[in-house]
Amino acid sequence: MYTTVTFPGICIAWGLIVMAMIYTVGHISGAHFNPAVTITFTALRTFPVKEAPLYIVAQLVGATFGSGVLYLLLNPKPEQFYGTTPVGSDIQSFVLEIIISFLLMFVISGASADTRAIGELGGLAVGATILIACLAAGPISGASMNPARSIGPAIVMHNYKALWAYIFGPVIGMLAGGFTYKLIKFTDKPSQDLIAEAVGTFFIMFIGCGSIVGNMMHSTVTFPGICTAWGLVVTAMVYAVAHISGAHFNPAVTITFTALGKFPLKEAPLYILSQLVGAIFGSGVLYLLLNPKPEQFYGTIPVGSVIQSFVLEIIISFLLMFVISGAFADTRAIGELGGIAIGATILLSCLTAGPISGASMNPARSIGPAIIMHNYKALWAYIFGPVIGMLAGGFTYKLIKFSDNPSQDVTKNSTFLKNI
Known part of the structure; x- marks a missing residue:
């Protein structure tokens, strides 16, 4: 449609919208916005198991509706897919998603969830992490880090290419990142x-x-x-x-x-x-x-x-x-x-x-x-x-x-x- 935003501008948009939403509703819901985050907090026993399924459903509904409204409003062509698909191999993107999702959960655990950290700046750190992960991995994997972010556009535009990589990659990466931070936190100096x-x-x-x-x-x-x-x-x-x-x-x-x-x-x-x-x-x-x-x-x-x-x-x-x-x-x-x-x-x-x-x-x-x-x-x-x-x-x-x-x-x- 237009070529004015530029790739760094796209990355800034992703990082800042997450940061803004964290400061808007973080005190209400915890601002997960991501099934992989909810799964990880549940596995770490910092979130109730009985609430996790409803959180995940809410995130998927929000992602699908957001993608759907965008589609109805702008009517993009199939080649203007706004989901995530690999530029290189599927495995390369899968591994990259694991790594950047590890990083994101590590920062969430350290800057936002750890009571010793400066919690007020946790949203800034999380938003910055999404921005930089987008800059580094976006040209190759699309930098999803969030199954809902990939599932929503896939459903709306019927493009399921390598969707598995964007579901399992973030979940594996965030579980690893969350448990690694927990290991560090409880390791002796x-x-x-x-x-x-x-x-x-x-x-x-x-x-x-x-x-x-x-x-x-x-x-x-x-x-x-x-x-x-x-x-x-x-x-x-x-x-x-x-x-x-x-x-x-x-x-x-x-x-x-x-x-x-x-x-x-x-x-x-x-x-x-x-x-x-x-x-x-x-x-x-x-x-x-x-x-x-x-x-x-x-x-x-x-x-x-x-x-x-x-x-x-x-x-x-x-x-x-x-x-x-x-x-x-x-x-x-x-x-x-x-x-x-x-x-x-x-x-x-x-x-x-x-x-x-x-x-x-x-x-x-x-x-x-x-x-x-x-x-x-x-x-x-x-x-x-x-x-x-x-x-x-x-x-x-x-x-x-x-x-x-x-x-x-x-x-x-x-x-x-x-x-x-």
């Missing part, structure tokens, strides 16, 4: 922290790099879409596990917090190892699933000179650590919004530096794809650049924080901070 760091880094890599590969294969995600995926996946994972592990996901962050005396030295090596394992596994699973060509490398390599990228990585890593220190780690700040500030910083750094250096800011983000795809070009710049930049950013913030310079008071009295 430090194993609890290490698993959370590994899982978080895995999904940051899978979604961020997946958006890159999806764009190279199908040219739909766009560069701003890739940047959005990187920023929002970090925001989602921060709200999912920050209350468990601190949500480092980055060896340079762990090194900086250790150097600042904010993190135990004896735990740092295992944290870094967990992050590297998560990054390598995330890169590896993506490679096995999508089988990109050598020229579709989803790591980081300089577009200009190596030194230029090295300096750029130092600068943007300085910025990221400065924001982490001020918006997230400083007890005087509005800590609940720290995840948004961090994700926004990554997104903006990607927009600014991505075309030149790739905007790594994270040694694990560069090491994982380098190992999997055997491309080590200028890897040193993406290891030492972020470490140097974050150490500088962290110590600069510490210097400002403990400075007796009266300019701090002048700044505070001239900004919104005077109201805090």
